[in-house]
Amino acid sequence: MKELGKLLMMAGNFKREDCLVIGGGHVATRRIGKILDVVRHITVIAPNVTDTIAKWAQNGRLVWLERDYSPGDEEGYSFIIVATNESSVNLEVVHRLRHHHVFLNVADHPEESNLWFVSEVDVSPVRIGISSSGCNPSLSKKLRIALEADLEDGGNRFVQYLQSIYNKSKD
Numbered sequence: 001m002k003e004l005g006k007l008l009m010m011a012g013n014f015k016r017e018d019c020l021v022i023g024g025g026h027v028a029t030r031r032i033g034k035i036l037d038v039v040r041h042i043t044v045i046a047p048n049v050t051d052t053i054a055k056w057a058q059n060g061r062l063v064w065l066e067r068d069y070s071p072g073d074e075e076g077y078s079f080i081i082v083a084t085n086e087s088s089v090n091l092e093v094v095h096r097l098r099h100h101h102v103f104l105n106v107a108d109h110p111e112e113s114n115l116w117f118v119s120e121v122d123v124s125p126v127r128i129g130i131s132s133s134g135c136n137p138s139l140s141k142k143l144r145i146a147l148e149a150d151l152e153d154g155g156n157r158f159v160q161y162l163q164s165i166y167n168k169s170k171d
């Protein structure tokens, strides 16, 4: 795993951003799931997509362009997720965006991204983000699952405190 250095954790407002996702496989599906209700509009470009993405397209949650990426597709988008399984395609997009100020997430080259995804625990209205700074995403996932399990049975003080905030917010 590459060492990404220290990252800044912030809460983002993407309501005005139009997102382009290049690639429609498992990584794209996971990340689209996280931004569906967060960005203004999502376009997916990929010759094949998962059943989940196809369903989102059918339901009008996003637009799927059923074809390969071609240079220039990225024009007009402020948030771009690059997640094809063709490393050369991913790097071509990175290269073309070098002088653009866009939010960029590249699945197989995290060091080229300016935005990394985190594991999320939703205790609405509180959201807890977990990041290993790219060192160990599996560990982030395990911590998320452990926290969610705690949340289910109110097992410790931290989670009980969160639960009390949650219950108050419902009153």
Ligand SMILES: C[C@@]1(CC(=O)O)C2=NC(=C\c3[nH]c(c(CCC(=O)O)c3CC(=O)O)Cc3[nH]c(c(CC(=O)O)c3CCC(=O)O)/C=C3\N/C(=C\2)[C@@H](CCC(=O)O)[C@]3(C)CC(=O)O)/[C@H]1CCC(=O)O
Pocket: 001, 002, 030, 031, 105, 106, 107, 108, 109, 110, 113, 115, 116, 117, 118, 119, 120, 130, 131, 132, 133, 134, 135, 136, 137, 138, 140, 141, 144
């Ligand atoms: C949070 C989550 C969001 C999401 O992806 O949606 C996420 N990864 C998740 C899962 C996951 N990722 C990987 C596995 C298989 C591991 C295995 O098999 O051991 C699993 C587990 C699984 O899939 O079950 C592989 C992997 N991931 C990265 C690389 C490095 C590379 O590609 O170089 C490799 C290849 C490593 C290798 O194999 O060497 C990099 C990144 N992954 C990140 C986020 C960012 C850093 C976040 C952090 O540091 O915490 C960053 C930088 C991407 C970015 O955001 O740009 C999601 C958990 C969601 C949840 O909570 O469930």
Ligand SMILES: NC(=O)c1ccc[n+]([C@@H]2O[C@H](COP(=O)([O-])OP(=O)(O)OC[C@H]3O[C@@H](n4cnc5c(N)ncnc54)[C@H](O)[C@@H]3O)[C@@H](O)[C@H]2O)c1
Pocket: 022, 023, 024, 025, 026, 027, 028, 045, 046, 047, 048, 049, 050, 067, 068, 069, 083, 084, 085, 086, 087, 089, 107, 108, 137
């Ligand atoms: N960072 C992470 O968390 C992580 C985890 C696993 C895999 N990866 C990397 O992410 C990438 C994607 O992984 P995946 O499991 O989603 O792959 P996948 O095989 O499930 O999906 C690949 C997608 O890319 C599309 N595609 C291929 N060529 C294309 C082109 N020219 N233009 C547009 N779309 C094209 C395919 O149609 C498909 O939808 C791989 O490079 C993999 O190494 C990253």
